[in-house]
Amino acid sequence: MTHDQLRIALRELNGERDLSLAFADxxxxxxxxxxxxxxxxxxxxxxxxxxxxxxxxxxIEAERIAWIRIGLK
Numbered sequence: 281m282t283h284d285q286l287r288i289a290l291r292e293l294n295g296e297r298d299l300s301l302a303f304a305d306x307x308x309x310x311x312x313x314x315x316x317x318x319x320x321x322x323x324x325x326x327x328x329x330x331x332x333x334x335x336x337x338x339x340i341e342a343e344r345i346a347w348i349r350i351g352l353k
Contacts, residue, residue: 286329286342287320292350295319299331300349301340311346313338318350 281289293299299318303311315338321330329340 281342281345283327283329283342286340286345287323289348290318290320290329290331290340290350293318293320293331295334297350298352302346302348303344304346305344 290299295317297318299313299315301313301315303313315331315333317333318331319334321332321337324330329342331338331340
């Protein structure tokens with residue numbers, strides 16, 4: 281997956297849905313990340329894919345993503 285594809289997939293994040301990510305080639309339990317009420321940060325000059333929960337910013341490396349779940353838990 282490219283950064284552009286990831287940004288398209290995450291554009292539904294508006295602070296009302298949760299985001300779950302699983303990373304390829306990372307052993308459990310560190311293989312996943314869950315972000316409550318996630319919001320995609322608009323593309324900035326650095327072109328990194330960033331998601332926030334309002335408390336922290338998470339930078340997502342598209343090439344490492346195995347799967348994504350968007351929705352309420």
